[in-house]
Amino acid sequence: xxxxxxxIAVVGAGIGGLTVxxxxxxxxxxxxxxxxxxxxxxxxxxxxxxxxAARLLHRLGIGERFRQxxxxxxxxxxxxxxxxxxxxxxxxxxxxxxxxGAPYYTVLRADLxxxxxxxxxxxxxxxxxxxxxxxxxxGEVALRFADGSSATADVVIGxxxxxxxxxxxxxxxxxxYSGQSxxxxxxxxxxxxFLGTEPKVVLWLGPGRHCxxxxxxxGQQISLAATVPDPQxxxxxxxxxxxxxDLAEAYRGWHPEVRAVTSAPDTLGRWALHDRERLRRWxxxxxxxxxxxxxxxxxxxxxxxxxxxxxxVALAACLRDVRRGEASQIAVALARYEQxxxxxxTEVQRMSRANTTALHLPxxxxxxxxxxxxxxxxxxxxxxxxxxxxAEAAVVA
Numbered sequence: 001x002x003x004x005x006x007x008i009a010v011v012g013a014g015i016g017g018l019t020v021x022x023x024x025x026x027x028x029x030x031x032x033x034x035x036x037x038x039x040x041x042x043x044x045x046x047x048x049x050x051x052x053a054a055r056l057l058h059r060l061g062i063g064e065r066f067r068q069x070x071x072x073x074x075x076x077x078x079x080x081x082x083x084x085x086x087x088x089x090x091x092x093x094x095x096x097x098x099x100x101g102a103p104y105y106t107v108l109r110a111d112l113x114x115x116x117x118x119x120x121x122x123x124x125x126x127x128x129x130x131x132x133x134x135x136x137x138x139g140e141v142a143l144r145f146a147d148g149s150s151a152t153a154d155v156v157i158g159x160x161x162x163x164x165x166x167x168x169x170x171x172x173x174x175x176x177y178s179g180q181s182x183x184x185x186x187x188x189x190x191x192x193x194f195l196g197t198e199p200k201v202v203l204w205l206g207p208g209r210h211c212x213x214x215x216x217x218x219g220q221q222i223s224l225a226a227t228v229p230d231p232q233x234x235x236x237x238x239x240x241x242x243x244x245x246d247l248a249e250a251y252r253g254w255h256p257e258v259r260a261v262t263s264a265p266d267t268l269g270r271w272a273l274h275d276r277e278r279l280r281r282w283x284x285x286x287x288x289x290x291x292x293x294x295x296x297x298x299x300x301x302x303x304x305x306x307x308x309x310x311x312x313v314a315l316a317a318c319l320r321d322v323r324r325g326e327a328s329q330i331a332v333a334l335a336r337y338e339q340x341x342x343x344x345x346t347e348v349q350r351m352s353r354a355n356t357t358a359l360h361l362p363x364x365x366x367x368x369x370x371x372x373x374x375x376x377x378x379x380x381x382x383x384x385x386x387x388x389x390x391a392e393a394a395v396v397a
Contacts, residue, residue, distance in 0.1 A: 081206025
């Protein structure tokens, strides 16, 4: 039986795909990453990285890079929509590192992406290759691309997002529109000086929508995300340019600070927010999924990228000792990965969906109960189940 290194192909070079590649490289395994885009863009504004992801990224060697480009917010503040009163404050510095051994970061998605790319050997990522077909055979998996080229591998990892072509091999389902769209933008920090010099994540909760902002790019910029309900818009467009007038109208009557935040950007992107139903099986003997390809979730728990990073590092740990020709070991490794990840990602996905309602309650009895519950949750230790989790240790154990 051959002891050659297993051939691994990753479809998709987003955060999940690049984290898989970096984690495999750390384990001494090479992979080829196939990405349909011809160039990497500056899409996506900011991302919040909780300790459950930050500790894994540190192991991949990007802690030093994050000192330059990321921000460690001192707290998360949840505020009321009309009078700006603080409903809950979650301290992050130094509590996150004291309790969980890793910080909480806010970072531009593009900076995170570049930080991961810098960890990869030259030639590992192949751009301009749109995967159109995945064919699993007894001894390998074949990939076919839109330009007529092809590749084969012993293991294929689908990291190709909510529109995953790899996922189609396992199930034919459709994305579910949440009824919410989201505007995203990045603006210079000096335009929003009223937010203060102390870095923090601020969320304003109100009827039908919420707005969140936090510093990125070493504190030089502010990332903004503001949701807007729209039962029809998601059927028309997944992403588009947003109109500043539409966003301003959506937050008319909110506190002046919120209106100042939402009127600050010159350029806005607008995304329709989708997820999918739970996928009970996301692996075969040679194929598996990570991130949004496996469990796309709404951004209402700020855990989408974090769970993709957890998936990626856990999967790399499961594949660490597999060698080419050992088909049964590949199947066992993928099954172990899925069994470790599916219950956790299902719960995070469920909570993210539930927050579509919880974060957007109209003023009234239910909203008052929610606010009282938020005020009572003052301990960061309450987040142990999510922030304290070590996805790599879970599969190694």
